[in-house]
Amino acid sequence: MPKLSKLDSRKTYAGIILISFALWLLCVLIFGRESQFMYLFIQAGRDKFDDFYYSVGSAVQHNPYTSVIAENQDHAYPPLAYLIYNMFRGFIDTNIVYNLFNFSDLKSINSLSICLWVLYGIFVITMFLILIKSLKCSKINAVLVAIAIVVSKPILYALERGNIIILCLLLNIVFIFFHKSENKIIRELSLIALAISAGIKLTPALLGLLLVFEKEWKLAVRTVIYGILAFFLPFLCFEGGFTNIVNFFHNTTEHFKAYKVTDSTLFGCFQNILFLEENDLLITTFKIVAIILALVILAGIPFYKTNWQKILGLSMLMIFAPSVSQFYCLMYIIPAIIAFLNENETICNDKSLIAVFALFCMINLHEPFILCSAIGELGLIAYLVCLSAKRLLDLI
Numbered sequence: 001m002p003k004l005s006k007l008d009s010r011k012t013y014a015g016i017i018l019i020s021f022a023l024w025l026l027c028v029l030i031f032g033r034e035s036q037f038m039y040l041f042i043q044a045g046r047d048k049f050d051d052f053y054y055s056v057g058s059a060v061q062h063n064p065y066t067s068v069i070a071e072n073q074d075h076a077y078p079p080l081a082y083l084i085y086n087m088f089r090g091f092i093d094t095n096i097v098y099n100l101f102n103f104s105d106l107k108s109i110n111s112l113s114i115c116l117w118v119l120y121g122i123f124v125i126t127m128f129l130i131l132i133k134s135l136k137c138s139k140i141n142a143v144l145v146a147i148a149i150v151v152s153k154p155i156l157y158a159l160e161r162g163n164i165i166i167l168c169l170l171l172n173i174v175f176i177f178f179h180k181s182e183n184k185i186i187r188e189l190s191l192i193a194l195a196i197s198a199g200i201k202l203t204p205a206l207l208g209l210l211l212v213f214e215k216e217w218k219l220a221v222r223t224v225i226y227g228i229l230a231f232f233l234p235f236l237c238f239e240g241g242f243t244n245i246v247n248f249f250h251n252t253t254e255h256f257k258a259y260k261v262t263d264s265t266l267f268g269c270f271q272n273i274l275f276l277e278e279n280d281l282l283i284t285t286f287k288i289v290a291i292i293l294a295l296v297i298l299a300g301i302p303f304y305k306t307n308w309q310k311i312l313g314l315s316m317l318m319i320f321a322p323s324v325s326q327f328y329c330l331m332y333i334i335p336a337i338i339a340f341l342n343e344n345e346t347i348c349n350d351k352s353l354i355a356v357f358a359l360f361c362m363i364n365l366h367e368p369f370i371l372c373s374a375i376g377e378l379g380l381i382a383y384l385v386c387l388s389a390k391r392l393l394d395l396i
Contacts (some may be wrong), residue, residue, distance in 0.1 A: 052162025199230030302389020
């Protein structure tokens with residue numbers, strides 16, 4: 001049996017995730033969709049693509065923030081997201097939308113469903129090609145890792161939901177791995193990619209701190225300008241214009257209140273492991289602890305010694321620090337995994353690297369529950385807190 005120091009980290013990671021995926025798929029084929037193995041998805045996949053159809057239904061109306069269907073908390077995307085979803089209005093009779101009882105009825109529009117599958121095909125191919133370009137290893141290893149990432153559990157979950165976060169992930173990868181390109185056009189496009197991602201989900205704006213850490217002040221300023229434009233200008237495309245800024249923040253507040261417990265928050269992780277009962281005091285306590293841990297990590301990130309650690313730190317802040325963080329948010333960790341594999345060709349005898357590698361794998365394993373992912377997330381949070389504390393103490 002080869003020593004750990006001789007194992008190729010890329011092949012090992014790809015092998016673990018692909019075997020996990022194959023075993024999960026085999027179990028589903030044997031035991032059927034009613035088995036516990038389909039718990040990888042919400043309600044065993046019975047509400048497939050709901051995020052897509054609900055968002056399209058809201059976006060094609062005159063004002064998505066005052067949609068007549070569902071509560072305000074379900075209309076909390078920034079306007080750029082709704083502007084993208086609005087591109088599908090050609091497949092829908094917008095007059096009928098106002099008379100729908102539920103946006104799930106849009107699933108009956110075959111042309112819209114076909115369009116979604118075509119977009120999925122484009123996403124998978126584009127993601128695959130960008131991943132191969134981002135990975136610094138042999139072609140065969142890059143292909144294996146790319147396949148493993150594309151079929152990883154968080155991405156499958158996001159695809160099943162039809163959530164636009166998959167576009168954000170693609171844009172995040174473009175920014176992280178191409179903002180240092182010598183080609184000025186590619187470099188500028190990477191900045192715009194981050195601005196668009198932040199305009200869709202807001203939290204990716206944290207990745208812009210990489211430019212600050214690298215003292216790329218001009219690039220940082222241009223990215224901020226792109227980001228401001230990406231957030232504010234799309235308001236003008238909907239009825240009410242900039243007055244919808246108030247509606248957006250109101251709906252976002254209602255969203256936080258409605259979804260107090262989500263899988264990838266600090267409380268969500270402990271709940272999935274210890275089956276904690278929900279109560280306002282406990283949830284609030286965990287939110288305060290999460291903020292404290294996030295501040296400790298953020299303070300230490302500028303002093304991390306490796307690039308993958310900085311990417312991991314910012315990525316984890318995007319995942320556990322927000323009040324609402326659904327399971328698919330774990331895909332934000334993928335750029336950190338790529339950077340880790342690029343900078344660590346082998347799984348060496350460094351115990352901390354072996355531990356991080358194992359935690360990366362746990363987050364992406366295809367177990368039908370969220371236990372492994374929760375343990376993996378908490379492990380990475382603990383690693384980053386310890387790393388930040390060590391770096392800050394070294395400075396003192």
